[in-house]
Amino acid sequence: DAKTTQPPSMDCAEGRAANLPCNHSTISGNEYVYWYRQIHSQGPQYIIHGLKNNETNEMASLIITEDRKSSTLILPHATLRDTAVYYCIARWVTGKLIFGQGTTLQVKP
Amino acid sequence: GAGVSQSPSNKVTEKGKDVELRCDPISGHTALYWYRQSLGQGLEFLIYFQGNSAPDKSGLPSDRFSAERTGGSVSTLTIQRTQQEDSAVYLCASSLAQGGGNYGYTFGSGTRLTVV
Numbered sequence: 215d216a217k218t219t220q221p222p223s224m225d226c227a228e229g230r231a232a233n234l235p236c237n238h239s240t241i242s243g244n245e246y247v248y249w250y251r252q253i254h255s256q257g258p259q260y261i262i263h264g265l266k267n268n269e270t271n272e273m274a275s276l277i278i279t280e281d282r283k284s285s286t287l288i289l290p291h292a293t294l295r296d297t298a299v300y301y302c303i304a305r306w307v308t309g310k311l312i313f314g315q316g317t318t319l320q321v322k323p
Numbered sequence: 324g325a326g327v328s329q330s331p332s333n334k335v336t337e338k339g340k341d342v343e344l345r346c347d348p349i350s351g352h353t354a355l356y357w358y359r360q361s362l363g364q365g366l367e368f369l370i371y372f373q374g375n376s377a378p379d380k381s382g383l384p385s386d387r388f389s390a391e392r393t394g395g396s397v398s399t400l401t402i403q404r405t406q407q408e409d410s411a412v413y414l415c416a417s418s419l420a421q422g423g424g425n426y427g428y429t430f431g432s433g434t435r436l437t438v439v
Contacts, residue, residue: 248427257327257414258366260427310356310379311428313366 218302223318226296232289234317236302239283245306247278249287250313251298258301258313261287292321325349327431329415335437336405344400344434348417355398356418356428357390359411366414372398405438412436 219237226232238247248263262269262276264285269276275288289296301316328347336342348355357369368382372392383389387405392398402409412435416428 250427252366257416257430257432258428259430263427310368310371312368313358315365 218304218314220300220302220314220317222315223320225320225322226289226292228294228321228323229291232287232292232296232319232321234287234289234300234302234319235284236287237284238302238304241282241304245304247276247282247285248303248305248311249274249276250301250303250311251296252301252316253295253298261300292319294321294323297321327415327417327429329413329431329434331434332432333435333437335439338407338438339404341401341403342405342436344402344413344436346398346400346415346417346431348396348398348415349419349429350396352417352419352429353395354418355392356416357398357400358414358416360414360433361411369400369413402436405436407438410436410438 217240246263246265249261250258251261252258262271262274264276264278266278276285278285297320299316299318301313303311327349330345334342353374355372358366359369360366370383370390371379387403390398390400400413412433414430414433416430418428
């Protein structure tokens with residue numbers, strides 16, 4: 215599975231969009247980009263995933279660059295409850311999830 | 324059930340004792356995974372079951388760790404002769420399709436194991 219690189223921490227003001235970047239420059243053509251988050255002392259929660267096209271669901275949007283070497287998770291209106299560690303993972307759709315260190319997002323009032 | 328259920332939620336054991344941790348996946352989910360998370364650390368993959376295939380045990384840290392999945396449903400993670408470094412939260416996840424597909428994994432709330 216391709217290695218991903220994320221900033222260790224980010225801040226965001228409540229109500230503003232949170233844009234979390236992820237680099238995956240060695241991603242292969244069949245590897246998807248998955249995003250999970252882990253709120254303190256809970257199990258990780260699936261957010262969204264994509265292959266080439268941008269994706270949107272009720273939680274977030276995923277923007278993948280045309281060359282697929284990076285992506286951005288967007289939380290359109292961050293709330294205090296979105297404070298969590300966000301993990302970007304590049305993997306085969308049938309492969310196991312390997313978690314890195316993620317980005318700690320702190321949403322501030 | 325509605326979610327992945329793990330038991331017990333907390334377990335304190337003495338060094339050298341054996342422990343068993345249980346995971347009830349979501350009904351119908353064919354794939355089941357075990358991870359552990361030490362305090363302040365990321366998630367460490369342990370083992371993965373998919374249907375009737377041989378499990379992927381590549382993440383088990385030592386031969387003191389083993390897991391089984393009976394009848395394609397409930398799984399038990401066993402740690403023999405526990406050590407203090409085994410103290411962690413042990414998380415179980417299940418998914419509808421191999422690797423998660425379009426549904427991702429659903430995680431349980433974990434078992435917090437403390438070895439004293």
